[in-house]
Amino acid sequence: xxLKEVLQVMEQLAPLSLAESWDNVGLLVEPSKSRxxxxxxxxxxxxxxxxxxxxxxxxxxxxxxxxxxxxPIKRLVQKDWKQRLAIRAVEAGIAIFSPHTSWDSxxxxxxxxxxxxxxxxxxxxxxxxxxxxxxxxKLEFMxxxxxxxxxxxxxxxxxxxxxxxxxxxxxxxxxxxxxxxTCSDSALTPSVQTLLRHAAPSQxxxxxxxxxPPLPGHGQGRLSxxxxxxxxxxxIQKMKSHLGLSHLRLALGLGQTLESSVCTVAxxxxxxxxxxxAVKADLYITGEMSHHEVLxxxxxxxxxxxxxxxxxxxxxxxxxxxxxxxxxxxxxxVVVSKADxxxxxxx
Numbered sequence: 001x002x003l004k005e006v007l008q009v010m011e012q013l014a015p016l017s018l019a020e021s022w023d024n025v026g027l028l029v030e031p032s033k034s035r036x037x038x039x040x041x042x043x044x045x046x047x048x049x050x051x052x053x054x055x056x057x058x059x060x061x062x063x064x065x066x067x068x069x070x071x072p073i074k075r076l077v078q079k080d081w082k083q084r085l086a087i088r089a090v091e092a093g094i095a096i097f098s099p100h101t102s103w104d105s106x107x108x109x110x111x112x113x114x115x116x117x118x119x120x121x122x123x124x125x126x127x128x129x130x131x132x133x134x135x136x137x138k139l140e141f142m143x144x145x146x147x148x149x150x151x152x153x154x155x156x157x158x159x160x161x162x163x164x165x166x167x168x169x170x171x172x173x174x175x176x177x178x179x180x181x182t183c184s185d186s187a188l189t190p191s192v193q194t195l196l197r198h199a200a201p202s203q204x205x206x207x208x209x210x211x212x213p214p215l216p217g218h219g220q221g222r223l224s225x226x227x228x229x230x231x232x233x234x235x236i237q238k239m240k241s242h243l244g245l246s247h248l249r250l251a252l253g254l255g256q257t258l259e260s261s262v263c264t265v266a267x268x269x270x271x272x273x274x275x276x277x278a279v280k281a282d283l284y285i286t287g288e289m290s291h292h293e294v295l296x297x298x299x300x301x302x303x304x305x306x307x308x309x310x311x312x313x314x315x316x317x318x319x320x321x322x323x324x325x326x327x328x329x330x331x332x333x334v335v336v337s338k339a340d341x342x343x344x345x346x347x
Contacts, residue, residue: 001037001332003030003095006061009327010097013320018105018129018218024067029089029096037061037095040328042321043337044314046096051085053339055092062089065313067098103316104269105129107217110316114285115222115267117242118235126221126266126275130212135166135182138208139191141201142176149177152198156181159190176200182210221268221275232303233258235265235283239305243315247346249306251294253282256303269312287312310342 007027019025037060043050046068054062068082076083089096103109115123143149149169167181179201183191188207195201230238236248236258252258262282268275272286273293284297287309297304317336325334 001329003034003037003061006037006040006328006332007097009324010063010099013323013327014099014102014106014109016099016102017132018215019100019102020105020220023101024070025098025100025102027095027097028067028069029086029094031090031093031095033093035060035093037332040324040332040334041337042317042324042334043340044310044317045340046085047340048081048085049339050337051088053337054094055088057335059094061095061097063097063099065098065100065103065317066310067100068096101220103320105218105220110269110313111220111222111267113316113319114242114269114312115224115265117239117285118224118226118230118262118265119228119238121224121226121265123222123224125217125219126223126268126279127219129215129218129220131215132212136185136210137183137188138210139181139183139195140204140206140208141179141181141195142204143179143198144176144200146177148198148200149179152179152195152201153181155194156183156187156191159183159187159194221266221272221279223264223266223279223281225264226262229261229263231259232256232262232283235262236305239285239307243307243311245307245311251298251304251306253298253301253303255301260303262303269316270309272312285312308342308344314340314342 016025039057039059040061040063041054041057041059042063044065046062046064068085073083076087078084078087104111112123143152153167167179170178192205192207195205232252236250240246240248264281265283265285266276266279266281267285270287271289272284273289276284276286277293281302284302284304287307289304289306294304321334321336328334
C-alpha cells in the first residue's frame with residue numbers, strides 16, 4: 001500500500017483540520033524514495049528505544065501521537081536527540097506521521113476513550129471544535145437595477161481571486177434590489193473598496209462577520225454526567241484498570257472523602273488544566289497539572305486524579321490499531337510499540 005493511501009485513511013479517521021492551531025501534525029518525515037507500506041508502528045512518543053524497535057521490525061511508517069518535530073529547526077545535527085531520530089528515519093526510509101490533537105478532538109478519539117473509563121454517561125465537549133469556513137464575511141447592500149447588479153458582481157468576482165462568490169438577491173420593496181454577498185478574508189478589503197465606488201451600494205453597505213459552525217461531538221476535553229455515580233475510591237480503581245496502571249495520584253477536593261459521590265467527571269488527556277479550568281465537576285481526570293492548578297481545583301471542591309502525561313493517552317493506541325487495521329489490506333501489519341512508555345514511574 002502506498003504511503004499516500006495510508007495517509008488518506010488516517011485523514012478519514014481523524015481529519016487534521018481538527019488539530020489545534022499551535023500543533024504540528026501530519027506527515028513530518030517523508031523518505032525520498034517511496035516504498036510500499038507493509039508495517040506501521042503506533043507509539044505515543046518517538047524515543048531512541050522506539051526507533052530501535054521500528055528498525056528491528058523493518059517498519060515503513062511510524063505513527064507517533066506526539067510530534068517528535070515540533071519547534072522550527074535550522075539544522076539537523078547529532079547533538080539534539082529529536083534531530084538524531086529524524087536523521088535515522090530518513091536514512092532508514094521510515095516515514096513519520098503525527099496526529100496529536102486531532103486524535104484528542106475527534107469524536108470517539110482519545111478524550112472519549114478516557115472518559116469512558118468511568119462508564120457510560122451523558123457526554124459533552126468542553127472546548128467545541130469549529131468547522132472551516134471558506135467565506136468569513138457577509139456584505140449586504142442595495143443596487144438600483146439588474147444592470148447595476150451585474151456590473152458590481154463582475155467587479156467583486158475579480159476581487160475574490162477568481163473564486164465563486166456566494167450571493168443572493170431579493171426585492172423587498174420598490175426601492176431596488178437587496179444583495180447579500182459572502183467573501184473570504186483576503187477579498188474583504190478590495191470588495192469593500194469596489195462597493196464604495198458605486199453610489200447605491202456605498203450608501204447602503206453593511207458588513208457582518210460570519211462565525212465558524214460548530215462540529216458536534218468534536219473538540220478538546222469531555223464532561224460526562226455519569227449514568228451510575230460512583231465513589232471517589234471506585235473511580236480510582238476503574239481508572240487504574242482502564243489505564244493499566246497500578247498507581248495514580250489523587251488530590252481530594254475540599255470537603256471530599258474517598259466515599260464522596262462522583263456524579264460528573266471532566267477529562268482532558270495529557271496536560272489538561274487549560275481545558276479543565278473553570279469547569280464545574282466532581283472529579284477532574286488528566287495526565288498532569290501544576291501544583292497551583294491542583295490547589296485551585298481542590299479549593300473549589302473538585303477532586304483531581306493524575307496519571308502522568310502520556311499514561312492518559314497511551315491506552316488509546318490499542319483502540320486505534322483496530323480501527324486502522326480493518327481499513328488497510330491484509331498486506332499491511334499494524335503494531336503497537338512495546339518500547340513506548342511514560343518516562344516517569346513510581347519508585
